[in-house]
Amino acid sequence: MSIVIKQVTVEFKNHVRAVDQVDLTIPRGIYGLLGENGAGKTTLMRVLTTVLTPKEGEIWLDHIRYEPQQYETIKRKLGYLPQELNLYPGLSVRECLEYLGELSQIPKNICKKRIDFYLEKTGLLPHQKKKMRQLSGGMKRRVGLIQAMLGEPEFLIVDEPTTGLDPEERVRIRNLLVDFAKGRTVLFSTHVVEDIAATCSNLAVMRKGTFLYTGTVQDLLNHAKGKIWMAAVSGEDEARGLEAKYHITSKQYTEEGMTVKMISDTRPAVPCTQPQITLEDAYLYLMAPKETL
Numbered sequence: 001m002s003i004v005i006k007q008v009t010v011e012f013k014n015h016v017r018a019v020d021q022v023d024l025t026i027p028r029g030i031y032g033l034l035g036e037n038g039a040g041k042t043t044l045m046r047v048l049t050t051v052l053t054p055k056e057g058e059i060w061l062d063h064i065r066y067e068p069q070q071y072e073t074i075k076r077k078l079g080y081l082p083q084e085l086n087l088y089p090g091l092s093v094r095e096c097l098e099y100l101g102e103l104s105q106i107p108k109n110i111c112k113k114r115i116d117f118y119l120e121k122t123g124l125l126p127h128q129k130k131k132m133r134q135l136s137g138g139m140k141r142r143v144g145l146i147q148a149m150l151g152e153p154e155f156l157i158v159d160e161p162t163t164g165l166d167p168e169e170r171v172r173i174r175n176l177l178v179d180f181a182k183g184r185t186v187l188f189s190t191h192v193v194e195d196i197a198a199t200c201s202n203l204a205v206m207r208k209g210t211f212l213y214t215g216t217v218q219d220l221l222n223h224a225k226g227k228i229w230m231a232a233v234s235g236e237d238e239a240r241g242l243e244a245k246y247h248i249t250s251k252q253y254t255e256e257g258m259t260v261k262m263i264s265d266t267r268p269a270v271p272c273t274q275p276q277i278t279l280e281d282a283y284l285y286l287m288a289p290k291e292t293l
């Protein structure tokens with residue numbers, strides 16, 4: 001149960017190449033898609049959900065090749081949470097989900113059970129009677145996620161599902177995605193490195209329409225081994241001195257002065273230690289211009 005992407009290019013009418021000759025295999029489980037604004041994540045997801053047709057390249061979903069005559073079959077296997085979704089403002093949360101279930105031809109009794117289950121799992125049960133237009137951004141996002149899961153598809157593609165969620169809800173949604181991914185394939189895009197660290201064992205990092213990295217979280221962490229440094233400095237002046245020479249990723253005031261985290265291929269010329277590497281460190285190391293290291 002995998003998605004295979006070969007040499008896919010997407011070019012818009014204005015000649016922007018949002019995705020440029022990418023290859024990727026997305027295996028079963030939960031797969032993270034990470035990247036800065038405009039990297040091409042949404043465009044790639046729109047191609048995978050048949051909303052966009054690539055200019056070049058081939059894609060297979062469970063060995064079904066993407067071509068117009070297969071789009072209906074492919075869509076039946078997919079659930080999709082787009083980046084922007086405005087669902088029936090005049091309907092209540094429950095009415096909206098029931099209606100979407102009906103459109104997807106999910107039998108009524110099964111649909112009702114699933115709605116109860118996912119409303120509970122997403123913390124929306126107390127809000128089920130609210131009109132969609134009365135929901136906060138984070139609540140709308142969660143209803144959007146339920147609509148994507150309602151058909152219990154084999155493949156789930158979720159574009160920034162945790163945007164606008166408070167920390168508790170973020171954790172709840174991440175756990176729900178991990179549970180949902182058992183025996184399925186979930187592609188999960190985000191800007192938040194922590195989301196990937198908490199859910200995925202595989203990820204792809206996108207920049208300017210191509211992949212800077214594809215592989216395991218562990219290998220990405222290994223790439224940054226020996227490149228992350230911590231130094232205690234007396235204050236802002238000393239920190240600025242380091243900033244002029246090194247790529248600083250965080251500064252924190254302490255009782256004694258400041259602690260500075262740096263990325264550098266070589267040991268900085270100040271007393272420093274090597275902290276436990278986080279996925280954020282590894283991501284920043286990957287994204288850092290090599291001449292600054």
Ligand SMILES: Nc1ncnc2c1ncn2[C@@H]1O[C@H](COP(=O)(O)OP(=O)(O)OP(=O)(O)O)[C@@H](O)[C@H]1O
Pocket residue numbers: 012013014016017018035036037038039040041042043044083191
């Ligand atoms: N319909 C369109 N027409 C022209 N250019 C587009 C269109 N949609 C996206 N782009 C461009 O394609 C590139 C990739 O955009 P995309 O939305 O896929 O990035 P993203 O990684 O999802 O970004 P973000 O994290 O900000 O959502 C950007 O340069 C964007 O401006």
